[in-house]
Amino acid sequence: MAAIPGLGELPPPVDPTATTSSAAAPTTIEILEPFWEYRFEVPHASTLDIKLTSGLAEKDGTELAPNTPYTFTATKSKINTWHGCTLEISSSGTYDAYVSEPTADDTPMVSYLNLHFKLEAFRAIAQRTGQMGPRVLVVGPPNAGKTSLVKMLTGWSTRMGHQPLVVNTDCREGMLAMPGSLSAAVFPSIINITTEWGSTPSSGPSAVPVKLPLAYCYGLETPEKNTKLFKMLLSRLAVTVTSRLAEDPDVKTSGLIIDTGGVSVSKGSYDLIAHVVSEFSVNIVLVIGSERMGNEMQKKFAGQKTSLDEAITVIALDKSGGVVERDSGFLQHVREAAIKEYFFGTTNTTLSPFTQQVDFSALSLWRINEASPSAGLEDDIYSDAMLEKTEPSLMLQNCVLAVVYASIYDSADTIRDSNIMGYVYVADVDEKRKKLKILAPVSARLGDRPLIWGSWPEPMVSLLG
Numbered sequence: 461m462a463a464i465p466g467l468g469e470l471p472p473p474v475d476p477t478a479t480t481s482s483a484a485a486p487t488t489i490e491i492l493e494p495f496w497e498y499r500f501e502v503p504h505a506s507t508l509d510i511k512l513t514s515g516l517a518e519k520d521g522t523e524l525a526p527n528t529p530y531t532f533t534a535t536k537s538k539i540n541t542w543h544g545c546t547l548e549i550s551s552s553g554t555y556d557a558y559v560s561e562p563t564a565d566d567t568p569m570v571s572y573l574n575l576h577f578k579l580e581a582f583r584a585i586a587q588r589t590g591q592m593g594p595r596v597l598v599v600g601p602p603n604a605g606k607t608s609l610v611k612m613l614t615g616w617s618t619r620m621g622h623q624p625l626v627v628n629t630d631c632r633e634g635m636l637a638m639p640g641s642l643s644a645a646v647f648p649s650i651i652n653i654t655t656e657w658g659s660t661p662s663s664g665p666s667a668v669p670v671k672l673p674l675a676y677c678y679g680l681e682t683p684e685k686n687t688k689l690f691k692m693l694l695s696r697l698a699v700t701v702t703s704r705l706a707e708d709p710d711v712k713t714s715g716l717i718i719d720t721g722g723v724s725v726s727k728g729s730y731d732l733i734a735h736v737v738s739e740f741s742v743n744i745v746l747v748i749g750s751e752r753m754g755n756e757m758q759k760k761f762a763g764q765k766t767s768l769d770e771a772i773t774v775i776a777l778d779k780s781g782g783v784v785e786r787d788s789g790f791l792q793h794v795r796e797a798a799i800k801e802y803f804f805g806t807t808n809t810t811l812s813p814f815t816q817q818v819d820f821s822a823l824s825l826w827r828i829n830e831a832s833p834s835a836g837l838e839d840d841i842y843s844d845a846m847l848e849k850t851e852p853s854l855m856l857q858n859c860v861l862a863v864v865y866a867s868i869y870d871s872a873d874t875i876r877d878s879n880i881m882g883y884v885y886v887a888d889v890d891e892k893r894k895k896l897k898i899l900a901p902v903s904a905r906l907g908d909r910p911l912i913w914g915s916w917p918e919p920m921v922s923l924l925g
């Protein structure tokens with residue numbers, strides 16, 4: 461299992477492998493004026509190469525290096541420019557792209573950048589006084605551009621020399637960890653823009669320093685599937701994040717940026733938002749893409765204080781017209797690609813995962829339960845039942861399991877509260893011989909650590925195909 465020591469960063473290798481471009485593909489040139497965006501959608505079977513040949517451009521807050529081809533696949537995104545630029549585009553396979561031509565007055569990007577400068581002002585005060593930097597939570601309906609905003613605020617702050625701690629509470633997608641995980645990582649350096657958040661920290665070289673997240677396994681698709689477990693893991697993550705802030709002055713003054721999954725206007729979702737606000741002492745709530753949610757958040761947090769006795773400010777932001785919906789098929793390909801990359805690397809950095817045969821009896825396997833609808837939120841007798849010791853079965857076929865930093869002799873609660881060390885994949889289940897064929901990024905004895913089995917990410921059939 462690839463070690464995830466937590467919240468650090470791996471240095472880049474001395475000789476990173478350069479990204480390759482499809483030299484034979486026809487090339488088009490796009491000239492962008494200030495504030496314009498090059499918006500593109502590449503399906504998983506195709507690749508799109510984008511090279512900045514003049515001017516300055518960025519993707520979600522991270523600047524493109526000049527004359528360097530960036531290869532995108534299974535991506536819907538944009539490249540924007542503040543001062544104008546020229547891009548050279550080539551592709552293999554199909555893709556959709558167009559240039560959006562807003563002015564400074566009609567792009568929400570300007571309000572996002574202004575917000576960034578406000579956060580910088582708070583960070584400057586924090587540096588002078590030794591106080592905590594801003595703790596920012598981004599909420600909004602599905603497909604509002606929340607994650608893109610979190611990336612932009614992270615990228616811009618990193619470029620100013622800060623080290624924000626980014627927290628992902630969206631269990632449907634992973635941040636530097638598999639989907640189904642809740643994770644946090646410090647971003648002292650740029651994000652690898654060709655993947656969602658950069659590579660997951662399996663073994664293998666990368667041109668951009670690999671961020672090491674701290675991750676907990678929730679293993680279910682939505683917070684509603686087991687709200688109590690979800691809240692417990694968030695609290696657990698908040699404790700670790702808070703102690704990380706306390707021990708590192710640079711991270712402390714840079715503050716937190718927290719992403720959420722899309723919420724509908726409902727009491728249950730608002731309770732979860734309030735839980736995150738209180739556990740992470742959030743003092744700035746950004747509501748993107750819903751005036752109604754903005755108003756309701758204003759009302760909810762009016763007059764409330766953080767644990768540090770600061771007021772909670774709610775700021776409503778417009779959604780960008782470029783944000784696109786990603787249908788379930790597309791997102792499934794994205795998840796599959798992330799899992800494949802974890803075990804096999806990318807075309808540039810091929811990894812060789814280890815396959816081993818393991819007896820059913822040699823494993824300590826724990827199943828994450830969905831809460832029964834009758835289980836009361838505050839009802840503690842359900843605590844242990846959230847994680848249940850179980851025997852391997854055919855149901856494990858093609859599942860990803862989380863390996864956690866705990867002992868197989870620990871209690872269910874301790875195992876639940878332990879952070880993730882890495883992941884393995886069940887390639888085959890032989891019920892007759894009572895053996896599993898398991899794929900792991902490194903060779904290690906699997907019987908020594910508890911394995912957590914959830915229903916998210918869903919079984920991936922084509923991983924070895």
Ligand SMILES: Nc1ncnc2c1ncn2[C@@H]1O[C@H](COP(=O)(O)OP(=O)(O)OP(=O)(O)O)[C@@H](O)[C@H]1O
Nearest residue numbers: 536537538602603604605606607608722782783784
């Ligand atoms: N201006 C833009 N132009 C083109 N694509 C964009 C733009 N802004 C965001 N996107 C893309 O739209 C998709 C949805 O955006 P994003 O993931 O930021 O939304 P979200 O609110 O976090 O979604 P979710 O509700 O699934 O968490 C992403 O693929 C993102 O890269």
